Amino acid sequence: MDAASISMYLEETWATIYMTLISSAISYLIGIPLGVVLVVTDKDGIAPCSSVHTVLGVIINIFRSIPFLILLVMVLPLTKLLVGTTLGPKAIIPPLIIASAPYIGRMVESSLKEVSSGVIEAAKSMGASNWQIIYKVLIPEAKPSLLVGAAICITTILSYSAMAGFVGGGGLGAIALNYGYYRYKTDIMMVAVVVLVVLVQIIQEIWMRLSRATDKRVRN
Amino acid sequence: MAKGDNIIQLVNMGKTFHTSSGDVLALDDINLDIKEGSVQGIIGLSGAGKSTLVRCINYLEIPTSGKVIFEGKSLGDLSDREVREARRNMGMIFQQFNLLDQRNLLANVTFPLEIAGEDKKKAKERALELLRLVGLEDRYKNYPAQLSGGQKQRVAIARALATNPKVLLCDEATSALDPKTTAQILELLKKINQELGVTVIVITHQMSVIEAICDSVAIIDHSHIAESGPVSEVFNNPKTEIGKRLILGDGDADSVKPVIFGESSNSKIRIVFDGHSAHQPILADLILSCKVPVNILFANTKEVEGQAVGQMIIELPDNREDADKITQYLRSNNIIFEEVD
Ligand SMILES: Nc1ncnc2c1ncn2[C@@H]1O[C@H](COP(=O)(O)OP(=O)(O)OP(=O)(O)O)[C@@H](O)[C@H]1O
Numbered sequence: 081m082d083a084a085s086i087s088m089y090l091e092e093t094w095a096t097i098y099m100t101l102i103s104s105a106i107s108y109l110i111g112i113p114l115g116v117v118l119v120v121t122d123k124d125g126i127a128p129c130s131s132v133h134t135v136l137g138v139i140i141n142i143f144r145s146i147p148f149l150i151l152l153v154m155v156l157p158l159t160k161l162l163v164g165t166t167l168g169p170k171a172i173i174p175p176l177i178i179a180s181a182p183y184i185g186r187m188v189e190s191s192l193k194e195v196s197s198g199v200i201e202a203a204k205s206m207g208a209s210n211w212q213i214i215y216k217v218l219i220p221e222a223k224p225s226l227l228v229g230a231a232i233c234i235t236t237i238l239s240y241s242a243m244a245g246f247v248g249g250g251g252l253g254a255i256a257l258n259y260g261y262y263r264y265k266t267d268i269m270m271v272a273v274v275v276l277v278v279l280v281q282i283i284q285e286i287w288m289r290l291s292r293a294t295d296k297r298v299r300n
Numbered sequence: 301m302a303k304g305d306n307i308i309q310l311v312n313m314g315k316t317f318h319t320s321s322g323d324v325l326a327l328d329d330i331n332l333d334i335k336e337g338s339v340q341g342i343i344g345l346s347g348a349g350k351s352t353l354v355r356c357i358n359y360l361e362i363p364t365s366g367k368v369i370f371e372g373k374s375l376g377d378l379s380d381r382e383v384r385e386a387r388r389n390m391g392m393i394f395q396q397f398n399l400l401d402q403r404n405l406l407a408n409v410t411f412p413l414e415i416a417g418e419d420k421k422k423a424k425e426r427a428l429e430l431l432r433l434v435g436l437e438d439r440y441k442n443y444p445a446q447l448s449g450g451q452k453q454r455v456a457i458a459r460a461l462a463t464n465p466k467v468l469l470c471d472e473a474t475s476a477l478d479p480k481t482t483a484q485i486l487e488l489l490k491k492i493n494q495e496l497g498v499t500v501i502v503i504t505h506q507m508s509v510i511e512a513i514c515d516s517v518a519i520i521d522h523s524h525i526a527e528s529g530p531v532s533e534v535f536n537n538p539k540t541e542i543g544k545r546l547i548l549g550d551g552d553a554d555s556v557k558p559v560i561f562g563e564s565s566n567s568k569i570r571i572v573f574d575g576h577s578a579h580q581p582i583l584a585d586l587i588l589s590c591k592v593p594v595n596i597l598f599a600n601t602k603e604v605e606g607q608a609v610g611q612m613i614i615e616l617p618d619n620r621e622d623a624d625k626i627t628q629y630l631r632s633n634n635i636i637f638e639e640v641d
């Protein structure tokens with residue numbers, strides 16, 4: 081492999097990591113509150129409110145059922161408005177966030193639901209307010225599960241980001257697409273795919289270890 | 301408020317749950333006064349409404365009728381914030397301990413103080429002091445997963461006491477523990493009551509728990525209070541069907557019927573031993589002085605408030621004369637008895 085292709089791989093790998101991390105971070109900033117609201121407003125939640133719960137649930141489901149590639153195209157005008165361009169790694173970030181925040185919301189919801197109602201009841205009996213229950217009980221107690229969920233969400237975002245190639249977004253997906261699909265250079269495509277696989281493995285492993293290492297339910 | 305005043309009063313309290321499959325009446329017209337500094341027991345069969353009752357006391361469940369009066373104030377008249385403050389005066393422990401798994405013991409015990417906005421350093425001191433009280437001071441860096449059930453309940457007790465509550469609510473606090481650990485936890489509750497003057501409310505389905513530590517007891521059956529009063533009174537003379545069943549039964553609400561040794565068509569009497577008579581060989585004396593054989597159908601002796609109390613059901617002889625001899629002997633010796641069928 082020559083120096084030029086090595087630097088191409090490095091550049092696009094970095095573009096992939098960049099898209100994934102920024103999108104994941106922002107998606108989590110939106111997804112965590114979504115998940116919290118879903119759990120809190122549920123009928124056995126700490127502040128039941130079926131109208132909010134139902135409306136939010138429906139909106140989330142709508143976004144989750146739009147195929148990513150179509151969503152990517154649908155939000156092009158919004159992307160242009162937000163980041164000023166519809167090309168390059170930046171342009172993939174808004175659609176990635178729109179696609180993954182609702183997904184993360186559901187993941188967070190299911191993690192928070194694992195916190196036993198007894199523990200919440202105990203906190204209430206000590207005079208905790210709903211806010212205190214959310215940030216001192218629900219989130220910290222669900223942390224190991226939230227981290228496992230994050231491993232799944234981030235790797236999903238990583239694979240979505242590979243589709244950025246279709247809109248000139250760059251990244252490893254773009255290499256695979258441009259060389260493999262348009263020019264039949266399958267060897268170059270394979271290398272890009274292998275790098276993607278390795279990235280997924282690394283992210284998965286880091287988060288699972290983090291989850292295990294910080295879970296105090298494990299006797300050690 | 302002085303010891304002996306009512307710290308909690310339940311006035312015509314009722315609770316109905318509205319569910320999709322209809323209304324469930326969990327509590328109906330509950331009236332109960334709980335004296336400051338006492339240990340109040342609440343016993344009943346599964347589904348009787350015990351948990352609902354205790355959850356109404358700290359307003360985790362809002363009664364649908366009547367009032368809960370805590371220290372003279374009706375909780376229904378307070379704002380949400382004031383209710384949360386009132387809860388800090390009522391600690392609560394649970395069957396499943398409900399500790400925070402991701403916090404170590406120290407952080408579990410400081411949790412209620414953290415919520416109350418207490419100074420961190422003071423909170424830590426207080427938590428260590430309480431962990432010492434429950435005998436787990438040296439384990440403060442451990443996590444709940446590293447403890448046994450009994451130890452977890454001790455931590456839960458320390459946590460419930462952190463805010464210096466006046467009342468400790470215990471919902472089946474020993475039901476998940478073995479008999480020996482149960483005895484230790486009950487001992488600890490007794491100590492907390494006596495040394496810290498905390499009013500303790502014990503929910504249980506085990507008569508043995510009531511006998512071990514309670515001053516007063518309320519028997520709850522099908523959403524109602526069937527009877528209530530000092531443990532010795534209720535125990536010696538249960539007036540209701542459910543009371544007789546709980547007390548005459550094996551001691552557990554779970555057991556269905558008292559074990560009667562043998563069947564008989566003769567008339568029977570129930571003899572009640574109070575504190576002193578339990579230590580006298582009543583039956584031996586009776587047989588010796590009446591020279592009449594008696595048949596014991598059921599016998600049960602227990603420690604209540606440090607005194608041995610018990611009861612025995614004996615079958616009277618066929619012979620009218622012999623039977624009269626026995627009843628006369630009992631009467632002349634001031635032994636309480638009644639005919640049963
Ligand atoms: N949230 C609820 N919604 C509907 N019904 C309820 C609810 N909580 C309790 N109940 C009903 O109220 C009644 C009393 O329940 P409660 O839990 O107080 O009984 P309990 O005496 O504590 O029983 P156990 O000994 O089994 O714990 C039961 O019929 C129960 O099904």
Ligand SMILES: [Mg+2]
Nearest residue numbers: 350351352472
């Ligand atoms: Mg119960």
